[in-house]
Amino acid sequence: MQRLIPVLNSDHVPLHLISVINTLLTAAKEISHRLHQGSLAGTLGSTLDANIQGEVQKKLDVVSNQLIKNMLLETGLVHAVASEEEDDVVMGNPDAKYLVAYDPLDGSSNIDINGAVGTIFTILEKPDHPAEGTELFLQTGDEQLAAGYILYGPSTLLVMTTGRGVRVFTLDHTVGEFLLTVDKITIPQDTQEFGINMSNQRFWLPPMQQYIADLLAGSTGPRKKDFNMRWNAAMVSDVHRILTRSGIFSYPMDYKDPKKPCKLRLLYEAMPMSFLMEQAGGRSSTGYERIMSIQPTHIHQRVSVIMGSRNEVDTCLGYFKQHPCTRPDSI
Ligand SMILES: O=P(O)(O)OC[C@H]1O[C@](O)(COP(=O)(O)O)[C@@H](O)[C@@H]1O
Numbered sequence: 595m596q597r598l599i600p601v602l603n604s605d606h607v608p609l610h611l612i613s614v615i616n617t618l619l620t621a622a623k624e625i626s627h628r629l630h631q632g633s634l635a636g637t638l639g640s641t642l643d644a645n646i647q648g649e650v651q652k653k654l655d656v657v658s659n660q661l662i663k664n665m666l667l668e669t670g671l672v673h674a675v676a677s678e679e680e681d682d683v684v685m686g687n688p689d690a691k692y693l694v695a696y697d698p699l700d701g702s703s704n705i706d707i708n709g710a711v712g713t714i715f716t717i718l719e720k721p722d723h724p725a726e727g728t729e730l731f732l733q734t735g736d737e738q739l740a741a742g743y744i745l746y747g748p749s750t751l752l753v754m755t756t757g758r759g760v761r762v763f764t765l766d767h768t769v770g771e772f773l774l775t776v777d778k779i780t781i782p783q784d785t786q787e788f789g790i791n792m793s794n795q796r797f798w799l800p801p802m803q804q805y806i807a808d809l810l811a812g813s814t815g816p817r818k819k820d821f822n823m824r825w826n827a828a829m830v831s832d833v834h835r836i837l838t839r840s841g842i843f844s845y846p847m848d849y850k851d852p853k854k855p856c857k858l859r860l861l862y863e864a865m866p867m868s869f870l871m872e873q874a875g876g877r878s879s880t881g882y883e884r885i886m887s888i889q890p891t892h893i894h895q896r897v898s899v900i901m902g903s904r905n906e907v908d909t910c911l912g913y914f915k916q917h918p919c920t921r922p923d924s925i
C-alpha cells in the first residue's frame with residue numbers, strides 16, 4: 595500500500611503544500627491518540643467557555659484547535675489560519691502563502707458518547723490582491739487547493755482531494771502512517787438513503803418540508819420507492835457514509851431560531867465537503883445556489899447545505915425551483 599507523500603508527489607502537488615498537509619496529519623494522529631485513550635487521557639467533557647458561535651466548547655475542541663494551530667504556524671509555511679474555535683484569523687509567517695481553515699473537531703457532542711468525530715480542513719492561497727486578516731479567507735470554494743477530513747471512527751481515515759479526485763488513506767497505527775486504501779471515490783448517482791435532523795422538520799422552508807414528506811411516503815408516494823434514514827450528528831461521518839455508499843445529506847435553513855437560520859459553517863464545513871462531493875461526482879447546493887460558488891462575507895458564516903448523490907440532489911433542488919424563496923440561504 596502506498597504512503598501519502600509519494601501519492602501526492604505523483605499528483606504533482608507542490609512540496610510546501612505537501613508539508614502543510616503532512617503537518618495537519620501529524621496533529622490528527624495526536625488527536626486520534628487522545629480520542630482513543632478516552633477518559634484515560636483526561637480530556638473528555640466540557641470547558642466552562644463558549645466559542646464565538648456561542649457553543650459550549652469541549653475540552654478536546656480546545657486541545658485539537660491548539661495542536662493544529664501551533665503545529666501549522668510552526669512550519670513557517672502558513673500565512674494565516676481560521677478555526678471554528680478562534681474568534682478571529684490567527685496570523686503566521688507574513689512571507690508564507692498558504693491559508694488553512696479548519697473545524698478542529700466536528701460533531702464534538704459525540705465525544706462523550708464514544709461516537710465518531712472528525713477534523714475538517716481546507717487549504718487556500720493568499721490572494722493576489724492586497725488583503726489582511728479575515729479578508730484573506732473570503733475566497734470561493736473553487737479557489738481551494740486541497741480539502742478533506744480526518745474521521746476518527748473505529749479506524750482513523752483521511753479523505754482528501756487536491757482537485758484530482760477523492761482518495762482515502764487509513765492510519766496504520768503500527769507504523770504511524772496514512773496508507774492509500776481507496777484510490778478513487780465515485781458516489782453512485784441515485785440513492786435510497788437520506789440524512790437530516792428530522793426534529794427540525796416543522797421549522798424547514800416549504801420546499802424541504804415537501805421533499806422530505808415525499809421521501810417518507812416511500813413506495814406509496816410520488817417517488818415510488820422506499821427510503822432509509824441515517825443521522826450520526828457529525829457531518830464528517832454523515833458525509834463519509836454518502837461518499838462510501840450514496841445518499842443525500844442536508845442541514846437546511848430553518849425558522850427555529852431566527853438569529854441562526856443555518857447551522858453549518860461555510861468556510862470550514864460546507865466548502866471543503868462540497869469540494870469532496872463534486873470531485874467524487876456528487877452535487878452540493880444551498881437549495882438555491884452551488885456552495886462552491888458562494889463568495890464568503892465572513893469567516894464564521896453559516897450556510898444551508900444539501901449534498902450527495904447527483905440525481906437525488908437534483909430532485910431535491912427541483913422542489914426549490916417550484917417554491918421560490920426570498921430569504922437569504924446563508925448568513
Ligand atoms: O445537533 P444536530 O442538530 O444533530 O447537528 C449536528 C450537526 O452539527 C455539527 O455537529 C456541527 O459541528 P461542530 O461539532 O463542529 O460544532 C455537524 O457536524 C452536524 O452535522
Ligand SMILES: [Mg+2]
Binds near residue numbers: 697699700701829863
Ligand atoms: Mg463542525
Ligand SMILES: [Mg+2]
Binds near residue numbers: 655697
Ligand atoms: Mg467543531
